[in-house]
Each structure stands twice: as structure tokens, then as C-alpha cells.
Amino acid sequence: MEKFVITKNANDEFQFYFIDKNGDTILRSSGYTRKFMCEKGVESVKSNSQDSSKFFKKTISDDKVYFNLKAFNGKIIGMSKMYEDRISRDKGIEFLKEKAPNAPIDDQTKSSDKYIKPSSLVY
16 A cells, blocks of 8 residues: 655654555655654645646656655655656656545654665665
């Protein structure tokens, strides 16, 4: 099942990931010093993912592509994984639009204070 996962990163910051049913990361946030701000970030993804104008498609030098999702204030809420091509990236955007609004939140900070990272992150 698709879900948001909240973890603590190596810098002891809260971070969220949106993952698909296979555990692959679609979107990740930067670090938050406070958990409630991380939770607000998740809610921001849920609402802003419904607005196509909030997605910013990017290409890096070796022709890998990704997207950023921005909030109404222009700040980046999350960055996608790297995709091999534009078609895959665009499918990732559509997937996020479809699944994020109703996705549950798996708060892994409750079970452990250790650094927990989804296994499929490749950036």
C-alpha cells in the first residue's frame, strides 16, 4: 500500500517519504527540526499534489530527470527520485496526484529513535 513514512534521519531531523506498494520512494522531504512541521509537510503534499502548477520538472546533466513539488509560497515540499526518462517521471507525478491525498502516515519515529531509511532510496 502507498503511504507516507516519517523517520528520523542521520542528523536527528524528521523527514518524510512517499513510497509505493513495493517500497520504492516516489518523493522525499528535506529535514525538519520539529515533528509537527514534518507532519504539516505531509499535509502540504496531500493538498498541493492536486495542483499541476505546483510540479516543477527538472533535468540534470546526465539526462536523468526528476520533479519538485512546491507549496503555495514557492518553497519545495519534496523532491522525487531520479527517473531514467520523462515518461517515467510524468507517471510518477500522476501516481502522486492519485495516491497521496488518501495515503496513510506510517510514523516510524514512535517505534525507535534510531535512523530509519526506506531501503530503495537511490539519489
